[in-house]
Amino acid sequence: MDISSVLGLFNYWIVIVLMMTGFYIVIARGNLIKTVIGLNIFQISVFLLYITMGRMEAGTAPIIQKTAEVDQAYSNPLPSVLILTAIVVGVATTALALALIVRIREDYGSIEEDDILALDRES
Amino acid sequence: MVMLELIDILVLLLLATTAVAVARIRNLWAAVMFTGIYSFLGAAWMLILDAPDVAFTEAAVGAGISTVLLLSTLALTSREEKPIKKFPILPLIVVVVTGATLVYGTLDMPHVGDPTSPVHTRMEPSFIEKSDHDMHGELPNVVTAVLASYRGYDTLGETTVIFTAGIAVLLILRRPGKLSVASSNRSQPEESDG
Numbered sequence: 001m002d003i004s005s006v007l008g009l010f011n012y013w014i015v016i017v018l019m020m021t022g023f024y025i026v027i028a029r030g031n032l033i034k035t036v037i038g039l040n041i042f043q044i045s046v047f048l049l050y051i052t053m054g055r056m057e058a059g060t061a062p063i064i065q066k067t068a069e070v071d072q073a074y075s076n077p078l079p080s081v082l083i084l085t086a087i088v089v090g091v092a093t094t095a096l097a098l099a100l101i102v103r104i105r106e107d108y109g110s111i112e113e114d115d116i117l118a119l120d121r122e123s
Numbered sequence: 124m125v126m127l128e129l130i131d132i133l134v135l136l137l138l139a140t141t142a143v144a145v146a147r148i149r150n151l152w153a154a155v156m157f158t159g160i161y162s163f164l165g166a167a168w169m170l171i172l173d174a175p176d177v178a179f180t181e182a183a184v185g186a187g188i189s190t191v192l193l194l195s196t197l198a199l200t201s202r203e204e205k206p207i208k209k210f211p212i213l214p215l216i217v218v219v220v221t222g223a224t225l226v227y228g229t230l231d232m233p234h235v236g237d238p239t240s241p242v243h244t245r246m247e248p249s250f251i252e253k254s255d256h257d258m259h260g261e262l263p264n265v266v267t268a269v270l271a272s273y274r275g276y277d278t279l280g281e282t283t284v285i286f287t288a289g290i291a292v293l294l295i296l297r298r299p300g301k302l303s304v305a306s307s308n309r310s311q312p313e314e315s316d317g
Contacts, residue, residue: 007128008234013226014135020222021142028214031204033151033196037158040189041142044165047181048138051174056243057236061173062265064255074251075173076242077265081274084266085281087180091188092288098196099292105200112205 011052018045030113032101036094043090047083054079127171134168149204155193162186176266 022045025038054076062077101111108116141161148154166182169175233240254268262268270278 005234008237009229009232010132011135011235012229012232014139016222016225016229017139018142019225020218021139021146023221024214024218025146027217028211029204030207031151033193033200034154034204037145037154037193040158041145041161044162044181044185047177048165048168051169051172051177052235053240053242054174055172055236056238059173059236061175062251064251064263064265066263073238074265077250077269078246079242080174080177080266081269081277083174083177084180084270085277087177087184088281089284091184091192092285094189095192095292096288096295098192099295101196102199103295111200115205 032111050079159190
């Protein structure tokens, strides 16, 4: 494991750190809003993973330049397209989750998981 | 090129710091603000990685609309997280084991930017080679061509998802009218301060 392969894989490792931070927030925290925030962080780290895989060395953004030299390298446009779709869908799911949280708060008076479970057991 | 590598590493370390700050902070308001910063740093990094379209969308939708939605939810609920009684050790173990497995998986992956990696060599001819001819040479941005033409059904599906989510949010948040007898039967545990 030399320095070039550490640099070549460094992006993936940081993305994994971000992913695991989001995962930790989701499973360790009882607050519902905090859970949604953790889900968001996880989601963005997946976007970053895709985009970093589409990158090409010495490449540029996939916008064709007629004046440039013929063998200009471009980064892969496909991960960009997939992630554009995923970002918008991610906001839709976030909005839905937050609407559910507002409803839960109206009904239970709390957004903490253990309080809600205790109320459910009482009734 | 060395300069770009340094910026890359700096942005990545900032991203990691922000994520850890979100995990540790108790105040929900501050956590939402850190999430906005995190999204924006992510958008900045996407710009370095040659994906300007995604960076714009992430900055506008991820850092903008998500933060607004989270803030309005905070206004309707509570700002403080309940303090935890004891430090949860099991989630930490699960996270460390999963992370170590994933890092082990990356050891076989092609390095970032490697032109011979499967991401770049599969699909012959690639969208970049096809799109100039298919779009009659009038659409230089290949991302737009793939989004709206080659994968147009994908985008249609995305619009359907947004529409469905919008309807669902409206139905969930609708004020109970005369018809909903079931919801008034439910006992209210505390008075709401809405």
